[in-house]
Amino acid sequence: MRYELYYWPTIQGRGEFVRLALEEAGAPYADVARTRGGEARLLALLRADVARPPFAPPILKSGRLLISQTANILAYLGPRHGLCPADESGRLWTHQLQLTIADLVAEVHDSHHPLAASLYYEDQRREAKKRAADLTAERLPKFLGYFERVLERNPRGRLHLVGARLSYADLSLFQAVAGLCYAFPNAMSRLARKLPRVNALHDAIAGRPRLAAYLVSTRRVPFSEEGIFRHYRELDP
């Protein structure tokens, strides 16, 4: 069966966490809005009169199922593609980590849009500077330090968050770190000394054959100042 992913075509955004899982799994999927006429199909789906409407992309179509909310999509894909443990306690733990990554990602987004997503960055630059300073000084050490601790305490493997095998939470942490290194290279370089395991996980994921091929392909949308992880020099002194 071929999945259909519906997500904004010009940004990595939250859809990227789903793309990484599908790519690593080698699962056949169409990135619908990036195909010819596909963006109209995404917009039509958002307006469709379905009984269980999605609030926002990403949306995964799997057979007759329409699944939305990034972490929910990953909780669905995980057990199907060996991207999380099969037992309940392992599934809950993986999902818990994913939801914590989602919280981090939301905070990163708000660092350049502290007042309103509907306003331009340029109209909230002064406030973004304050919020980004708090993000890099307080929140990144807290979140990334937490994941460093999780890796340190994992008795079965220090390159994986969950047990001895790859999980979708590893892929998502890779993406968060990659995004943060793009957006805040100076802050991340100052933090590097305290995050040896997080950075080793990032590198190990980037080197996995399927991921490495994906990351240099045209299927990987580049980072940009339209996405969640944006590089503004003034926010990363």
Place this chain on the structure above:
Amino acid sequence: MRYELYYWPTIQGRGEFVRLALEEAGAPYADVARTRGGEARLLALLRADVARPPFAPPILKSGRLLISQTANILAYLGPRHGLCPADESGRLWTHQLQLTIADLVAEVHDSHHPLAASLYYEDQRREAKKRAADLTAERLPKFLGYFERVLERNPRGRLHLVGARLSYADLSLFQAVAGLCYAFPNAMSRLARKLPRVNALHDAIAGRPRLAAYLVSTRRVPFSEEGIFRHYRELDP
């Protein structure tokens, strides 16, 4: 088996979504940090050298399982207490709604703390005014209008988000609406005309026997300006 809930004792916060599910289920639980010496036990748990450490409260202890992240706890409790459908598609849909409520709740929190959770409200009042104006003008109509649409399209019952029966998503939407009515009475009153089903769901939940008893009990922490839903007159003109 008796659950143990670990959450900050003086606020409703995110723990309240878990409390509501446990109360409606009639499940035996200890609200640990609200018992004598319990806050020290919460702090000790946050510092404990466990293999799967929680990032933040709420934390649910169920036998040997330690589960964290509000939506994750609810996904665990739901099938055990009849608070969501048993089939996969129904569980995914309920969780999807819960994650959307979680997004709304995070935005409400940031309306009074747009610059940093670590700063006092008083140090970001000017920015809070802008963010709260966007919340009430743009985000609340978008989020609550979405849930109104979900209720409208539910073929099996307009007082429930999922099928014909109560789910934890209903309880969480109740809590979000109750909190918003506390924090933004003027904005919510202006929106009321467009949200007949959302408000009817709120009232129906408040009237359920177990919930009604809980809401007037001392187990329900009152709303306050320490929690997520805060009433500041200047943010709700």
